[in-house]
Amino acid sequence: MQTPQYKENDLRLIEDEHSVTQIVQAAMAQTSSPRLRFVMGLLVQHLHDFLREVRPTDEEFEEALEFVAALGHATHATNNEVVLAADVLGLSTLVTVMNNNTTDGRTPGALLGPFYRANAPRYDCGDCVVQDDAPGLPLFVRGTVRATDGTPLSNALVEIWQASPVGLYDNQDPRQPDRNLRGCFQTDAEGGYHFRTVRPAGYPVPTNGPIGTLLDAQQRHPYRPAHIHFIVAAPGYRTLVTQVFVDEPQALESDVTFGVHRQLVGQLELVDQGRSPWGDQPAPFYTMDFDFTLEPGEQTFPKPPID
Amino acid sequence: MQTPQYKENDLRLIEDEHSVTQIVQAAMAQTSSPRLRFVMGLLVQHLHDFLREVRPTDEEFEEALEFVAALGHATHATNNEVVLAADVLGLSTLVTVMNNNTTDGRTPGALLGPFYRANAPRYDCGDCVVQDDAPGLPLFVRGTVRATDGTPLSNALVEIWQASPVGLYDNQDPRQPDRNLRGCFQTDAEGGYHFRTVRPAGYPVPTNGPIGTLLDAQQRHPYRPAHIHFIVAAPGYRTLVTQVFVDEPQALESDVTFGVHRQLVGQLELVDQGRSPWGDQPAPFYTMDFDFTLEPGEQTFPKPPID
Numbered sequence: 008m009q010t011p012q013y014k015e016n017d018l019r020l021i022e023d024e025h026s027v028t029q030i031v032q033a034a035m036a037q038t039s040s041p042r043l044r045f046v047m048g049l050l051v052q053h054l055h056d057f058l059r060e061v062r063p064t065d066e067e068f069e070e071a072l073e074f075v076a077a078l079g080h081a082t083h084a085t086n087n088e089v090v091l092a093a094d095v096l097g098l099s100t101l102v103t104v105m106n107n108n109t110t111d112g113r114t115p116g117a118l119l120g121p122f123y124r125a126n127a128p129r130y131d132c133g134d135c136v137v138q139d140d141a142p143g144l145p146l147f148v149r150g151t152v153r154a155t156d157g158t159p160l161s162n163a164l165v166e167i168w169q170a171s172p173v174g175l176y177d178n179q180d181p182r183q184p185d186r187n188l189r190g191c192f193q194t195d196a197e198g199g200y201h202f203r204t205v206r207p208a209g210y211p212v213p214t215n216g217p218i219g220t221l222l223d224a225q226q227r228h229p230y231r232p233a234h235i236h237f238i239v240a241a242p243g244y245r246t247l248v249t250q251v252f253v254d255e256p257q258a259l260e261s262d263v264t265f266g267v268h269r270q271l272v273g274q275l276e277l278v279d280q281g282r283s284p285w286g287d288q289p290a291p292f293y294t295m296d297f298d299f300t301l302e303p304g305e306q307t308f309p310k311p312p313i314d
Numbered sequence: 315m316q317t318p319q320y321k322e323n324d325l326r327l328i329e330d331e332h333s334v335t336q337i338v339q340a341a342m343a344q345t346s347s348p349r350l351r352f353v354m355g356l357l358v359q360h361l362h363d364f365l366r367e368v369r370p371t372d373e374e375f376e377e378a379l380e381f382v383a384a385l386g387h388a389t390h391a392t393n394n395e396v397v398l399a400a401d402v403l404g405l406s407t408l409v410t411v412m413n414n415n416t417t418d419g420r421t422p423g424a425l426l427g428p429f430y431r432a433n434a435p436r437y438d439c440g441d442c443v444v445q446d447d448a449p450g451l452p453l454f455v456r457g458t459v460r461a462t463d464g465t466p467l468s469n470a471l472v473e474i475w476q477a478s479p480v481g482l483y484d485n486q487d488p489r490q491p492d493r494n495l496r497g498c499f500q501t502d503a504e505g506g507y508h509f510r511t512v513r514p515a516g517y518p519v520p521t522n523g524p525i526g527t528l529l530d531a532q533q534r535h536p537y538r539p540a541h542i543h544f545i546v547a548a549p550g551y552r553t554l555v556t557q558v559f560v561d562e563p564q565a566l567e568s569d570v571t572f573g574v575h576r577q578l579v580g581q582l583e584l585v586d587q588g589r590s591p592w593g594d595q596p597a598p599f600y601t602m603d604f605d606f607t608l609e610p611g612e613q614t615f616p617k618p619p620i621d
Contacts, residue, residue: 018563018566018567018576019567020566020567020574020575020576020579021407021411021572021573021574021575021576022575022576023411024408024411024412027404027407027408027411027572028404028408030404030572031403031404031572034532034534034568034572035532037532037533037534038531038532038533039533040531043531043532045368046368046370047532049364049367049368050364050403051403051404053360053361053363053364054360054403054405055404055405055408056360057356057357057360058405058408058409058412059408059412060356061352061353061356062412063353063409064413065409065410065413068400068405068406068409072394072396072397072400073396075382075385075386075396076385076386076389076394076396077386078382078383078386079382079383079384079385079386079387079388079389079396080386080387080389081386082383082386082387087379087383089379089380089382089383089386090379093375093379096338096357096358096361097334097335097337097338097358097362098361098362098365098375099375100328100334101331101334101335101362101365101366102365102370102372102375103372104328104330104331104334105331105365105366105369106371106372224345224347224350225341225342225344225345225350225354226344226345226346227341227344256325259325259327260325260326260327261341265328265334265337265338265341266328267327267328268327268328268329269325269327269328269329272327
């Protein structure tokens, strides 16, 4: 008795590691939705090529699947480990960069991030968003919002939020007043905005889940560089969601989420003599000038926040 | 005031969708473990290429991440949706085929699957593994276990388990006796084994989770072709974990988990006259001859089962 070979050789059956992919692709190709067919075909091609190049042992493959399950298990209302995985592999930034072509001169976008909260306090230009006596030097931020054709945009919305000098947002830190370091401003007749805040600090992404383990194994630190989040919006212009980073070279280059676009680095000037440009604050303090450029398009707002 | 361009141009910062990948790869390259460095470098390359080719909208990307989280959320003690995802994309089969090179003539391996249970009943050759009066025609299975050099292997273990004629394993079906359609046999002095069972039926993978939704969207049915699981083991030989499929061409070609290796198709002969080769069963019944070939190596056993 010999091991039988199935005789109907016209059937598409697996014979080796290359025929597997062909057979799977034939199944994917039957999908009626053109977009889903395209996406799944590419996904299968890349995942199969990846596995053929890596040649995982059975144990490594099992470990990888367990890692994916652990990402899901660590994802709940207050932590999204799957998004964090996409962040620390540069996937989120890549999608953001692809969807925010800046060849027309507009300011690059950046991730909204998990700390956005709706209903930020409304302030007048020049006001201070610091509601506590946190340590750290004051920071005076000012700039102009323009259209890509150079027109200054008056009455544009400038919404900001940031971490404190110890690297925590108000909704992570019971010691901060509610909605500390958050605020909405409107640009003046010349498109100008200005406000006072405090120099933000960088902070680590959550490290108590599987991504923390991965970062450890890769000898990567978990820190994001210090930044201020901005949403800039005006009727008739595509809403800009972005981040402006504090110019600390080492932190900029090693952002764990790879989010630092060269055009989003703000330059902080330390002023150690005299008084602030507004508000009569004695030195030392920082100033930062940062302008935004919006392209024509639809004014949208971010999705409702979780809290 | 112009939007500042960060002046320190020697810093590695993101400028466009290609520089993102370079910067991420530079971070991956710092990993000290050569294997992890290799795997993560390839993962980043394939995932970034995939995203650049797909060019997902922000909404599509968010949906994809939610899908991954849902796979994790649907994975628990009695359902592994992440493994199922790997199965229905052909990843599990690809890894199995890569790790079971058959150029030396050994029988191809196949997945252990989620329905294995330890402590199958021990039977003598010729015994029947059917413990209930399930409908369906009897199936008489016989074959020989040999080494790749042709030597018949006596006292080899042949363990089998299968779904019933309605497509359910005993541990899914309260109407079946415990350990119905499971059994362990030992080969005789000539390496032969034989047992009586019932023709198994195909069955669907779980469809109540995100993978069911995906299969629907791809217009794919969720069925596996009918098969019998085998573990064949002998001291001094690499343990073989495999599946032998019933020769139903349409079902074989459209296995939702792409698990049908051409060499694993068993040919069922319907006998409609006379009596069975052993056990004196009157026709009609099926017979199937299937031989196994083991390569020299380590005798291992599958991991402890979940139940």
